[in-house]
Amino acid sequence: MTGQSCFFRLSKGLFTTMKINPPFVEKVLCAFIKEELSKFHYSRGIIGLSGGLDSSVCAFLAAKALGPKNVIGLILPYRKTFSEDVRDARSVARRLGIRSRLIDIGPMVDAYFSRFPARDKIRIGNKMARERMSILYDLSAKEKALILGTSNKTELLLGYGTIHGDTACAINPLGDLYKAQVRELAAHLGVPEKILAKKPTAGLWLGQTDEGEIGLSYEEIDRILFRLVDERQTPEAVIGAGFRRESVEKIVFLIRNSEFKRKMPPIAKISSRTIGHDFLYPYDRNR
Amino acid sequence: MRISLAQVAPRLGNLQKNLELHNYFIEKARKKKADLIVFPELSLTGYTLMDMVQEVGLNPAKAPLFKRLRASSREIDIVLGFVEEKEPGLFYNSAAYLSKDQILHIHRKVFLPTYGMFEEGKFFGQGKNFRPFATPFGKMGLMICRDFLSFGAGYILFVGGAEVIVVISAAPGRGFSNEGGFATTRMWELMGEALSFFSSSFVAYSNRVGFEDGKAFAGGSFIYNPLGNLIAKAPGVDEQMIIADLDLEEVRSARKKWPFKRDDRPELLLQALQRIVHDDED
Numbered sequence: 001m002t003g004q005s006c007f008f009r010l011s012k013g014l015f016t017t018m019k020i021n022p023p024f025v026e027k028v029l030c031a032f033i034k035e036e037l038s039k040f041h042y043s044r045g046i047i048g049l050s051g052g053l054d055s056s057v058c059a060f061l062a063a064k065a066l067g068p069k070n071v072i073g074l075i076l077p078y079r080k081t082f083s084e085d086v087r088d089a090r091s092v093a094r095r096l097g098i099r100s101r102l103i104d105i106g107p108m109v110d111a112y113f114s115r116f117p118a119r120d121k122i123r124i125g126n127k128m129a130r131e132r133m134s135i136l137y138d139l140s141a142k143e144k145a146l147i148l149g150t151s152n153k154t155e156l157l158l159g160y161g162t163i164h165g166d167t168a169c170a171i172n173p174l175g176d177l178y179k180a181q182v183r184e185l186a187a188h189l190g191v192p193e194k195i196l197a198k199k200p201t202a203g204l205w206l207g208q209t210d211e212g213e214i215g216l217s218y219e220e221i222d223r224i225l226f227r228l229v230d231e232r233q234t235p236e237a238v239i240g241a242g243f244r245r246e247s248v249e250k251i252v253f254l255i256r257n258s259e260f261k262r263k264m265p266p267i268a269k270i271s272s273r274t275i276g277h278d279f280l281y282p283y284d285r286n287r
Numbered sequence: 288m289r290i291s292l293a294q295v296a297p298r299l300g301n302l303q304k305n306l307e308l309h310n311y312f313i314e315k316a317r318k319k320k321a322d323l324i325v326f327p328e329l330s331l332t333g334y335t336l337m338d339m340v341q342e343v344g345l346n347p348a349k350a351p352l353f354k355r356l357r358a359s360s361r362e363i364d365i366v367l368g369f370v371e372e373k374e375p376g377l378f379y380n381s382a383a384y385l386s387k388d389q390i391l392h393i394h395r396k397v398f399l400p401t402y403g404m405f406e407e408g409k410f411f412g413q414g415k416n417f418r419p420f421a422t423p424f425g426k427m428g429l430m431i432c433r434d435f436l437s438f439g440a441g442y443i444l445f446v447g448g449a450e451v452i453v454v455i456s457a458a459p460g461r462g463f464s465n466e467g468g469f470a471t472t473r474m475w476e477l478m479g480e481a482l483s484f485f486s487s488s489f490v491a492y493s494n495r496v497g498f499e500d501g502k503a504f505a506g507g508s509f510i511y512n513p514l515g516n517l518i519a520k521a522p523g524v525d526e527q528m529i530i531a532d533l534d535l536e537e538v539r540s541a542r543k544k545w546p547f548k549r550d551d552r553p554e555l556l557l558q559a560l561q562r563i564v565h566d567d568e569d
Contacts, residue, residue: 021467028460028503028524035296035498171501230462280337283500286300 018226020181022188029173030065036171037066037146039287044145048136048166049073049092049100050203051085053195054150054174056092057182060189061173062148068097072145076132079106081206088195095192101139105131125204129165137168146170154179154218157225158251159258160202160210167261178222214254216247224251288424290451291321291530292508294521296497299333302343306331306352309367312528313359319530322424323364327495327504328396328432328457329380331369335499340410344372347383347390360385364422366493368431368455371395373412380411382429382455384422392420394429398437404459404502419447425535432456435478435492445486446553450513450538452482456494460505460524468523472507476517484515487541487548489533496524513541 037045045062049055062071073093077086086102093100108131109124118124140147149169151161153176161167174182179200186196200210200218211217224243227233228251233241238248269277293312298304309326316324328334331352332343347353347369359365364386371381371393380396395414399407417440419428428444428451435441435454444452460469475492483490489512496506508521510531519531542548 017463017465019465020463024467025463031524032498032501032503281339282299282335282337284299284335284498285339287298 018178018181018222018230020177020184022185025177025181025185026061026064026188029061033062033065033148033171033173036284039284040146040170042144042146044070044072044143045148046072046074046136046140046143046145047148047150048132049075049089050150051075051082051088051092051195052198052203053179053186053191053200054152054182055089056191056195057186057189058148058150058174059092059096059098060186060191063096063098064189069099070145071096071098072139072143073098073100074132074136074139075100075102076105076135077102078109078128079104082203085203088192088198091192092195103135105135121205125202125208126162126165128204129162129202133165133168140170148173150174152177152179152182154222154225155210156262157229157258158214158221158254159261160214160254161261163261166202178225179218180222214250216250220244220247221251224248228252228255288322288535289320289530289532290491290510291316291319291324291528292491292493292510292519292521293324293326293330293528294494294496294506294508294526295326295330296495296504296526297327297330297333299335299499300339300343301333302331302345302352305333306355309356309365310359313363313365315528316530317363321363321530323366324528325453325455325491325493326365326367327493327508328368328382328455329370330367330455330495333499334457334495334504335502336370337406337410340370340378344370344378346372347393353383353390357385357388357390361388364424366429366453366455368457370411377412378410379414380407380431381414382431384420384427384429384453386423391422392418392427392429394418394431396431396434397440398433400433417443417447419444419449422451424533425450425538427451427453430454432458435475435482438478438482441478441482441486445482445488445548446551449486449488450535451489451491451533452486454479454490454492456492458494458505459502468507469503469505472505475507476509479509479511480515480517483511483513484545485547487513487538487545489513489538496526513538514544 045066047059075089109128136147147169149172151167152174155161156175201208227238235248235252239245267276273279366384368382371379373379382394384392397414399411401408419426426448428449462470464470479490479492491510493508494506495504497504506524510519512518519529521527521529
């Protein structure tokens with residue numbers, strides 16, 4: 001049995017589980033969004049809405065935390081692709097009563113690749129993710145709205161995101177929830193069934209699915225990650241618990257190779273006091 | 288005695304704003320005729336200070352801010368948390384008990400968590416003692432957060448005669464519990480329940496709320512009576528104040544019923560401890 005393991009044996013209340021209590025998580029995350037924004041003297045949040053699960057959940061939380069009038073959803077498709085997702089993103093915005101704006105990133109992306117043609121789908125996809133980031137940051141400044149990140153724990157651990165692209169944000173309410181937990185929260189929040197049932201995709205190209213690209217199901221990935229990360233089990237122990245060796249090894253490999261996406265770049269230390277080494281301040285300094 | 292626990296969210300590194308926060312809750316508690324108000328760990332400064340420790344340290348004997356807080360303690364006793372610059376350049380994570388314009392006691396945190404998400408050992412000096420002290424309301428003992436999870440520390444306060452054990456805390460919530468809420472919340476209650484019962488003392492735990500760098504402080508402040516019964520609990524993670532009346536007579540009746548204190552033999556335990564400590568080969 002996965003998803004429940006012993007934290008301390010002394011009391012049932014001390015078990016940690018993979019199963020979340022959605023009303024509690026909603027409350028904590030809404031409080032987080034509200035408090036972080038107010039610390040930085042912002043009342044508005046801005047979110048890139050893809051029509052997928054994570055950004056929809058983030059929009060639902062933000063609308064609750066800040067009020068729908070204070071949330072802006074940016075829908076940033078490339079040309080006419082993913083029209084179904086655009087419709088879903090619009091329906092989330094409508095349902096929540098948040099402001100939404102659609103900007104086609106086609107002209108910007110094409111302008112670059114017409115001068116420097118590329119065939120590599122990943123390069124093109126990453127460029128698109130960074131184009132979206134660039135627009136989000138520009139409108140963040142224009143609208144005085146902080147960017148709410150939508151990367152979940154599964155993606156962040158596997159490094160399944162574009163550095164300085166979809167992982168860029170001011171605060172991230174979802175980064176400590178595995179995909180399965182985001183789905184649990186989504187059901188509680190009332191995210192439309194259609195979005196809940198979608199195959200997760202990074203939307204880098206048509207027909208791409210996360211599971212297809214990673215080669216494992218989210219169900220399996222999350223259960224393995226929970227053991228490796230939250231429970232600090234060794235890969236051998238996870239394999240011993242009945243998980244496929246190749247899956248566990250692949251996940252361990254992906255985690256190890258994506259540390260750079262989760263950190264600020266190292267600064268060469270040569271002085272007596274150096275940013276990141278021994279000049280150490282919290283993000284929320286004097287807030 | 289009437290005790291109030293102020294489950295507040297201090298501003299990180301902002302002494303002035305936090306002084307206002309203290310004054311607000313002190314006034315609120317005073318209006319409710321509380322005899323004592325207990326603020327959480329590092330309530331004057333916030334928790335995740337890192338290098339700011341050196342910027343917000345106060346010497347309570349000299350700092351004007353303490354003079355003002357001491358003045359407030361003419362009407363109500365106050366327990367609060369702060370960065371203490373005990374000697375020039377030496378900083379501690381400390382708790383002060385203020386009463387009638389005096390500093391009755393200062394406890395310096397002994398167990399500084401330095402693992403995983405915690406870095407206290409990097410920024411603070413280590414306290415050395417657990418010393419119960421007399422207050423207008425009987426003998427009390429102070430602990431700060433992780434101190435409380437050492438049953439040895441609680442035992443020392445028990446042996447020293449504490450009737451009310453006051454714990455101030457800045458404990459972040461961690462892990463999902465199958466009971467709802469954070470899994471770690473139960474850990475603190477478990478110690479509160481056990482220590483209050485086996486020491487026949489009141490245990491009051493004041494934990495903070497709010498967020499710092501993404502950490503959610505879990506609140507859940509509580510009070511147990513000397514029979515190990517929960518008599519007050521702050522629900523959830525919201526800023527609030529809870530109040531309870533403690534009848535010190537209950538310490539006496541609990542100790543008549545359960546003679547843990549009478550039968551305790553600290554001198555034997557000390558000898559046994561010394562043997563263990565001396566024989567311990569690294």
